Amino acid sequence: YTPALAEDVMAFQVRYGLNADGVIGPRTLGALNRTVEERIDQIRLSLERARWLLPGLEDDFVLVNIAGPMTYLRKDGRTVWTARSITGLPFRKTPVFRDEIEYMEVNPTWTVPQSIFRKDKLPAVRRDPGYLDRGGYSVRRLSDGQTVPASSVNWASDNPGVTLVQRPGPDNALGLIKFMFPNEHAVYLHDTNDRSLFDRNERNLSSGCIRVENPFEFANLLMADDPDWSPARLDEILASGKTTRIDLPKPMPVLLTYWTAWVEGGEVQFREDIYERDAAVLAALNDDG
Numbered sequence: 001y002t003p004a005l006a007e008d009v010m011a012f013q014v015r016y017g018l019n020a021d022g023v024i025g026p027r028t029l030g031a032l033n034r035t036v037e038e039r040i041d042q043i044r045l046s047l048e049r050a051r052w053l054l055p056g057l058e059d060d061f062v063l064v065n066i067a068g069p070m071t072y073l074r075k076d077g078r079t080v081w082t083a084r085s086i087t088g089l090p091f092r093k094t095p096v097f098r099d100e101i102e103y104m105e106v107n108p109t110w111t112v113p114q115s116i117f118r119k120d121k122l123p124a125v126r127r128d129p130g131y132l133d134r135g136g137y138s139v140r141r142l143s144d145g146q147t148v149p150a151s152s153v154n155w156a157s158d159n160p161g162v163t164l165v166q167r168p169g170p171d172n173a174l175g176l177i178k179f180m181f182p183n184e185h186a187v188y189l190h191d192t193n194d195r196s197l198f199d200r201n202e203r204n205l206s207s208g209c210i211r212v213e214n215p216f217e218f219a220n221l222l223m224a225d226d227p228d229w230s231p232a233r234l235d236e237i238l239a240s241g242k243t244t245r246i247d248l249p250k251p252m253p254v255l256l257t258y259w260t261a262w263v264e265g266g267e268v269q270f271r272e273d274i275y276e277r278d279a280a281v282l283a284a285l286n287d288d289g
Helices: 003-015 026-032 036-053 114-127 131-135 195-199 215-222 231-240 278-287
Strands: 061-065 070-075 078-088 097-106 137-141 162-166 177-180 204-206 210-212 244-257 261-264 267-270
Touching: 003 026, 003 267, 036 244, 036 261, 036 267, 036 278, 070 215, 078 195, 078 215, 097 215, 097 231, 114 131, 114 162, 131 137, 177 215, 215 231, 231 244
Parallel strands: 061 244, 078 204
Antiparallel strands: 061 070, 070 078, 078 210, 097 177, 097 244, 137 162, 261 267
16 A cells, blocks of 8 residues: 555545545545445436536526535526535435525524424533533523523423523524525535534535535625625625625526536545435436336
């Protein structure tokens, strides 16, 4: 196992989204043993998934590759911005669909979805009475949206009838900015309060929404066609700490897709089918002959 071979292994690992340590562990060995036919099928699947979402698309759009996971901004037919991203866990999958980003919200609050409240937050509050104060959460009744004291809630109940709202700030789970395309899935792009997660190779870690690295660069690029916009204005809004909605100059198409093979920098990249979606689509493709 020479140094030259170790370098080749690391190059392979980068191309296949593995930890580039030069060690042929179980995941690297599994990727090495995939057949050419399997890799060709991955390319076929990505082409099919592109066919679902790309027709009629203009030159400017945002593309999220859930399986990558990466986010790209295309303007005038070329990629002008790329960012590592964090997408949904295998049991909280990010959906595939096409929509339009309509506005940004700077210094957002976070209203905890009921699914996350029941699975994550409620057990945390029961274990630690100080959890709400440390996290900057207020408590609201579901029935009328009124803020109520935490002490008035029966936290032992399976359904306390409340939700949590986290105040804006650097500790907010959404970070300092979010990008909204209102949809039935309640999915959107946003900053994060834990940017260290972007350093991981495997980044399917969220509850379904998409966290993007360097979100302020993204915001300024989305606003580039607004003559009244400037990075300094964004800095002022951030410094104010106030929740502020900013409409885009025009809606930006956004595609959430699931590609386990794609071309980047002249090379085909491959990733594992973390959501186990490929088999069903491939069977349908093969049935179509």
